[in-house]
C-alpha cells in the first residue's frame with residue numbers, strides 16, 4: 001500500500017476506528033485463554049477492536065486472532081501482533097546480561113536472527129526488545145534484561161540484536177521489527193526497587209542512559225516503549241522532554257508505545273485526575289499506543305470535546321499504519337505465521353548449536369587456581385547443588401515450559417563426557433527455603449568423589465520484572481552447603497547460575513575455581529560440560545561489576561574521582577577520603593574481567609602521535625600475544641580518561657573493544673580509531689562537546705589498566 005492510499009484509508013476512518021488503532025489488548029484474553037498476563041489482571045473488552053495485540057502462543061493462535069480481526073474490521077486493517085522475545089523464542093539463549101559478557105556482536109546478531117525466525121513463524125510482527133536500560137544496581141531484578149552497566153557495550157549489543165532481528169526487509173516472513181525499551185532510564189530506579197522513581201541530572205542521563213537507546217534507533221529499530229518510572233518527577237509516558245529528545249533531537253518518526261498499563265497508572269503517580277486526564281497527558285507526549293490500560297478508548301470523546309486535536313490522533317494513527325505497511329501486512333496479514341514453519345524451525349539443530357555457542361561465549365571464568373579444565377579421566381565426579389538436576393536454567397523471560405527443552409547439567413556432561421562416573425545430589429534449594437536436610441547426603445557424596453562441580457546461585461524466578469531484592473546473598477542454605485562441601489573436598493569447582501550480580505566475596509576467597517554462567521538458556525548442560533573439560537575455552541568478560549558487598553551499589557567502572565579519592569595503596573593515615581571504613585571501594589570483580597585457559601600478554605599500547613587534532617583523530621594500536629598452549633579468544637579493551645575538563649570525567653571509561661581469536665604463540669595488533677566525537681561530554685550549558693587537553697589511553701580491564709599512554713588533543717576551533 002502506498003502513502004497516498006494510507007492517507008485515503010485514514011480519511012475513511014471513524015474516530016472510534018482511529019482510537020482502536022492506538023489500543024493494544026491481550027491476545028490470550030481476546031481468545032478466552034487468559035491464563036497468563038504480564039501485568040495487572042484486566043477484563044476482556046469485546047466492545048473494542050484493537051489495532052494491536054500482545055501475548056499469544058502459537059502460529060495457530062496468531063492466525064485465529066488475525067482472521068477474527070479481519071472479519072470484524074470494516075476497513076480490513078490488519079492487526080499488529082507483538083510479543084516479548086527477549087533471549088530467544090522457542091530456543092532460548094543466555095539472558096541479555098550474559099550476552100553482554102560475550103562482547104560478541106556477531107553472535108548477538110546471529111541469536112537475534114534465529115529468535116526472529118522462530119518468533120515470526122509463531123506470528124510475531126514486532127517484539128518488545130532490545131531492552132537498553134543501563135543498570136548499575138543489582139537489587140533491581142531486571143538487571144538481567146540489560147546487556148551491560150555501560151551504555152557503549154549495551155548499545156552495541158542492542159544494535160546487533162536489532163540488525164539480526166529486522167534484517168534488510170521487514171516484509172520477509174522470517175523477520176520481526178524491534179521495539180526499544182524502556183525509554184528512559186528505567187534502570188536507575190531509586191534503591192533498586194522496581195517501578196521506583198528515577199532522579200538523574202541531565203549530564204548523567206545524556207551520557208550514561210540515553211546513548212544505548214539511540215544506538216538501537218540508529219540501527220533501525222522501528223518502535224520505542226516508554227518506561228514505567230518517573231524521570232525527575234514526570235512519568236516517562238507523559239514526558240514532553242523525552243518526546244522532544246526522541247522526535248526532535250533524534251528525528252525518530254516511528255511508533256511510541258506505553259509500557260503495560262502505564263497510561264492508566266498516571267493516576268497512581270498522582271499526575272492525572274482521571275482517565276481523560278491520563279489520555280490527554282500521554283497523547284500530549286506523543287505516546288501513540290496504549291498497552292493494556294484501555295484509557296485510549298476515551299479518545300473519540302476527547303477529540304469531540306476538543307480536548308485532543310484530531311490532528312494529533314491522526315498523526316499517531318498514521319505512524320501505526322505506516323508500521324503495518326512496512327511489515328507488508330496490508331498485502332500479507334499473516335506475515336510469517338505458519339504452523340509448519342514453526343515445526344521446522346523451532347529447536348532445529350542450527351538454533352540449538354547457536355544457543356550452545358552463545359552459552360559458552362558468555363560464561364565468565366572468574367577464578368581458576370589451576371584446577372580447570374578438568375582431566376579427561378576424572379574418576380568419580382559429583383554434581384551438587386540446587387541446579388544439579390534442575391532444568392530452570394533459562395532465565396526470567398523464557399516462555400513457560402522452556403525447561404522441557406533444556407539440556408540439564410547431567411545430560412550435558414553425559415553428552416560431552418560419555419564415560420564419566422557421575423552422581424548427583426541437590427543439597428538444598430536456591431530459593432528462600434533454608435531447609436538444610438539434604439546437605440549431609442551431598443557432603444557424603446563430595447567426600448567420596450574425586451571432583452565436585454558445585455552449582456550455586458539464585459532460583460530463576462528471583463530475577464526479572466518485579467523481583468527486586470535488598471540482599472545480594474545466595475538464598476536459602478547454599479552458603480552452608482558451600483562451606484561443608486569445600487571442607488571435605490578441595491577439588492571443588494563452583495558454577496554459578498543467576499540473573500543479577502551476587503556477592504561472591506566468601507566464595508571467591510575459598511573456592512579454587514569459579515565459572516559464572518548466569519542463566520545460559522536451554523543448552524546449559526553441554527555448554528557447561530564443554531567449558532569445564534576444556535572443549536571450549538572460556539572467553540566471557542564481565543559486562544557489569546560484581547560488588548564486594550551490597551553496600552557498594554550502585555556500582556559501575558566509570559566512576560568519578562571525587563575531590564578526595566582514596567589513596568592507592570591506602571596508608572590509612574588520612575581518614576577523610578571518599579571510602580568505606582568496612583569495605584574497599586572497588587568491586588570484587590571489575591568490569592571487563594574474565595580469565596581463559598590460555599594466557600594473554602599485553603605487550604604494548606602505542607598511538608600514532610603524541611598530539612592529535614580534533615579533525616584528524618588518533619590511532620591506537622594494542623599488541624596482544626597468546627603466551628599459553630591453547631587457542632583462545634580475548635576481548636581487547638580500550639579505556640580513556642580525560643584528565644582535565646570543566647565537567648568532571650570518569651577515572652576510566654571503555655571507549656572501544658574488539659574480540660579476537662589467537663592461536664598459541666600468535667601475536668595480533670588491534671587497531672582502534674579514536675575520533676573527537678567519542679570524547680564528548682554534556683556540559684553545564686547543555687551541549688555535547690569535547691575540550692582540548694590531555695587524555696590517557698589504556699588497555700587491560702577496569703581497575704587493572706595497562707600501558708597507559710598520555711596524548712594531547714588540540715582543537716582547530718573552539719566549539
Ligand code: BGC
Nearest residue numbers: 038039084128181259260465
Ligand atoms: C514490561 C515490558 C514488557 C511488557 C509486555 C511489561 O510489564 O515492563 O518490558 O515488554 O510488560 O509484556
